[in-house]
Amino acid sequence: MVAFLRLALRRLAMMPVMILGIALLVFVVMQFSPVDPAYNALGDSASPEARAAFAAAHGLDDPLPLRYINFLGQLLQGDLGVTVPPGQPVADRIAAAFPLTLQLTILGLVLAVILAVALGVTGAMYRDRWPDQVFRVLSMAGVAVPSFWLGVLLIQQFALNMPVFPTGGYTNPADSFTGWLRTMALPAISLAVPVAASLARLVRTSMVAELDRDYVRTARGNGLPPFLVVRSVLRNALVTPLTVLGIKVGYLLSGAVVIEAIFDLPGMGKLILEGVTGGDTALVQGTVLMIAIAFLVVNVIVDLLYLLVNPRIRTV
Template sequence: MMPVMILGIALLVFVVLQFSPADPAYNALGDSASPEARAAFAEENGLNDPLPVRYFAFLGDLLRGDLGVTVAPSQPVVDRIATAFPLTLQLTLLGLSLAIVLALVFGVTSAVHRDRWPDQVFRVLSMIGIALPSFWLGVLLIQQFALNMPILPTGGYVNPADSFSGWLQSLALPAVALALPVASSLARLIRTSMVAELDRDYVRTARGSGLPPFMIIRSVLRNSLITPLTVLGVKVGYMLSGAVVIEAIFDLPGMGKLILEGVNGGDVGLVQGTVLTIAIAFLVVNVVVDLLYLLVNPRIRTV
């Protein structure tokens, strides 16, 4: 279904951006260009063609990997995305890794100590984490750990090839701002799934047989991960879109900066390319999550 979904996303993005008030001819030629020059630009670039003709031309360019050029300076959109997307991907993966670790720790601890004080504490903390918007959390982190306690930078990006520690410091606060809401949501799902699984007959049998608790918890956790994995695929999309806002707060030159640049400059092609890239990345991640089901529960292979 991925090709069909990509076509649908491409159609939606293309049609929506056609209603943008930005005039490509005006943005490309400037306000000093004559009406004749603008009309010639529109004719040369197919802006006067009917919408279906422009859409199929756009699809043809998309299949060739051509997303057009930016308005000013004139650069291929693909090259701009190739420079910005790795940073967004790094931030998302770092935040996702942190979210998974925190969710497993909190979720498993809550399930094992069901209805006792660790469970109550983690449930309250998870509710607070879910309620915190990432952008507001990012501002709080900057104020506390970059201004009041200047141990981490307020923003900017360091290439890992230049300094790994500098790279980690530059992405630490943005990754935490992205990870905490996702970790809180996943922890609640893991806790709920494990509590239901701990009440099954095979768990009572394993306990009665004298199996070590860590082996029982490992088996229960593995059987409880299907639902959290399903939600994880959706949460990655949330993190990709949330990274756009977080990058603006922490002044990171990723996809968020490209989208803001395209919106502020009326560059429809740049916005179109970045949104499509993020949407396709989200689809790819969900396919990977579907394949992870086979590792977590091999019985799915026979379905």
Template sequence: MVAFLRLALRRVAMMPVMVLGIALLVFVVLQFSPADPAYNALGDSASPEARAAFAEAHGLNDPLPVRYFAFLADLVQGNLGVTVPPSQPVADRIATAFPLTLQLTLLGLSLAIVLALVFGVTSAMYRDRWPDQVFRVLSMAGIALPSFWLGVLLIQQFALNIPLFPTGGYVNPADSFGGWLESMALPSLALALPVASSLARLVRTSMVAELDRDYVRTARGSGLPPSLIIRSVLRNALVTPLTVLGVKVGYMLSGAVVIEAIFDLPGMGKLILEGVTGGDVALVQGTVLTIAVAFLVVNVVVDLLYLLVNPRIRTV
């Protein structure tokens, strides 16, 4: 337990350094954006004198390091700037949009994990027989399908041809939980299937390797119940898929941005699209930074789960 706490504290202690690196990368990249903050804030009818005054008042003429440290000072206070007129705090816009993106990501992740376990374990138990062959073909097809194209197909089939679900839009769960599930079903499925297909192959490979180990043959020869053997095998087999789960969650966070645009969901994807099309540097900067930090937090959590599942690494 002491070794686990030491490693966990080491992972958590690295987070501020990584956040600083992410903030620096996002800030520097967006400084080369062709968008003119003064032009976006004042409009095309503003005089050159007004634009120059705006740039001076907001520190746009300061050297890059000065602007970066000013950005960090605002970031520590939770100030991500304001959007172009009509001016709104970027933090408020993100606070409204990010919960929806998080809901979509968690729903997609939960569905992906369930499908991966069902398909992966079934394939391993029926190795080289017809269920295994079917699931392997389906998983390869799922990996090859881009989530955005899959989303369009799902809308075509289950919202237009067979009107079981809405084509888009969002229903707040506080207003109608059933309506919320309907509005999130197709987006979460489009997000989950490619990830589930990839994870299912990892689960199958790990399960097959574990089923061939000596301790499994010994347990079977000793007459232990198959359910107990499968639980032990599954616990050991999940170590490898868990190592890539953090990367998959990051993929789902970025994929959710595209899926939200397809299904007209007012999440982070809508904010990024609004910021890019409107030349709103502060909005793009805030949303990208939030998604990057969320990805970092998820990877730290997955690292801690990996330490819990695999005790051997605690001695490293």
């Protein structure tokens, strides 16, 4: 337990450094934007004098290192700037949109893990038999299907041809939990299927390797119930899939941007599209930064889960 806490604290201590690196990367990349924040806020018809006054008030003409320091100072205060007219705080826009993206990501992740474990264990337990052959075909098809294309197919089949689910929109779970599930079901499935197919292949490979180990044959020879054997094997087999789970969460977060646009969900994806199409650099910068930080936090959580599942590395 002491070793686990030491490693956990080491992971957590690295987070501020990585957040600074992410903030620097996002800030530098945004400096290459061809959009002039002054003219974007004032309009193309603004005079050079008005542009100069706006730039002086917001430090746009300061040296790059000074602007980065000012950016970090504002970031520590929770100030991500304001959008172009009507001039709403970017932090408020993100606070309103991020919960939906988080809901979609978590729902897609839970569904992906359930499908991956079910399919992977089934394929391993029936190795080289017909259930395993079916699993291989389904997993290859799932990996090859892009989320956005699957989303369009789901809308056509289950929202238009068979109107079971809505074509888009969002229902707050506080207003109607059933309505929330109906609006989130198709987007979550669209995100989950490619991730589930990829993880299922890893689960099956790990399960097959564990099932061939001596301790499994010993447990079966001693008459241990199959359920207990599978449970023990599954815990050891999940070590490898957990190493890539954080990357898959990043895929879910990035995929949610496109899926939200397809299903007209007012999440972070809509903010990014709004910022890009409107030339709102502050909105794009703040949204991308928050998604990157969320990705970092999720990876740290996955690292901690990895430590719990694999006690052998706690001594490293």
